[in-house]
Amino acid sequence: MDIKAYIESGILELYVAGTLSEKENQEVYELIQQHPEILQEVLEIEAAVVKLTAAVSPHAIDFESFKEKLNTDTKVVDLKPRKPNWISYTGWAASVLLAGGLLWTLNNKNKVEEELQTVSTEKQYLEIQIEEARGDLAATKNLLDAIRNKDIIAVPLGGQGDYAATYAKVYWNKADDTIYLDGEGLPNAPEGKVWQVWSLTLNPLTPTSLGTIDDFNTDDNKIFTIANANESQAFGITLEPAGGSESPTMEQLYTLGVVASAP
Numbered sequence: 001m002d003i004k005a006y007i008e009s010g011i012l013e014l015y016v017a018g019t020l021s022e023k024e025n026q027e028v029y030e031l032i033q034q035h036p037e038i039l040q041e042v043l044e045i046e047a048a049v050v051k052l053t054a055a056v057s058p059h060a061i062d063f064e065s066f067k068e069k070l071n072t073d074t075k076v077v078d079l080k081p082r083k084p085n086w087i088s089y090t091g092w093a094a095s096v097l098l099a100g101g102l103l104w105t106l107n108n109k110n111k112v113e114e115e116l117q118t119v120s121t122e123k124q125y126l127e128i129q130i131e132e133a134r135g136d137l138a139a140t141k142n143l144l145d146a147i148r149n150k151d152i153i154a155v156p157l158g159g160q161g162d163y164a165a166t167y168a169k170v171y172w173n174k175a176d177d178t179i180y181l182d183g184e185g186l187p188n189a190p191e192g193k194v195w196q197v198w199s200l201t202l203n204p205l206t207p208t209s210l211g212t213i214d215d216f217n218t219d220d221n222k223i224f225t226i227a228n229a230n231e232s233q234a235f236g237i238t239l240e241p242a243g244g245s246e247s248p249t250m251e252q253l254y255t256l257g258v259v260a261s262a263p
Contacts, residue, residue, distance in 0.1 A: 006031075007041050016045045151175060155235055157257035159185075168255045170235045177229040179210070186254065188217040189239065195254075196244050197226060200234040202258075207236070212244040234258045 014020050015028045032039045152171050159166040167185035172178075181197060189195055197210040210226050213219075238245075239252040 001035075003035055003037050007038065012038070012041055012045055016042060016049060149173060153259060155257045155259050157235060157237065157255035160253050160256050163254040166254045168237055168257075170257065172228065172232070172259070177227060179226050179228045179235070181213075181224045181226055183213065183216065183222045183224065183237070186216070186222075186237065192242050193239050194242050194244060196238050196240040196248070198236045198238065198248050199228055199230040199232040200236055201231065202233045207248050209244065209246070212240065232259060 011020070011024070011028065015025065020028065028038075032042060152173055155170040155172060157168040157170060158164075166187070169182040171180040171182070173180075183195065186195060194212040194214055195216050196212045199208045199210055200206065201208075208230050210228055210230075213224055216222070216224075234257060236248065236256045237254050238248040238250075239254060240249060
């Protein structure tokens, strides 16, 4: 569509004046929604009409004062103030109101659509939160079922040396080679450091890494599921550099606990 040619055709002036048919009005209205250039042209035409309407108003003529300034020998025609064509002005004003009403409708339609979109987005977000909550509840139930299993082995890990105030607890399910580590009694790992979990055999003392807990600081419940296929006799937790260590740093041994059934 040639927007420039359409604007120059004069149909927008007729639209503002309210002289188009209902079908033609609808066509122009739809084009206004689609093309910002047409909307801008309609606004400019309306502004010009309002300015013109405001400029044209009836002014009384002071005939007596005007007459005194004329030569008394001059024949003066008795002039009367010309009445403006109020029907014409009223038509323009009605057209302005009509176009303004259509633009108000357009603006409010956009606002309603935006509000509906906001409601839809909030509804989707709420649904996601509900699903996440359901997932959290299911995970919590599974965890509780696991640590309440009659065959689970609970191993308290007490604080060591300078870190006597710290503590943790391991729930070991030997049937599926899994431990559940409750690290609630450990502080957040400092920047550049991670907690590393160790499986230990005591005679001779042999540590085997069960991995690092990289998301410890951001985890809310501080309970972590860790694979353990070892014949563990004890469990320990040390603070190590990011990425972990091949062997535990004993000066950074925070907690240690012996499995009760160990000899």
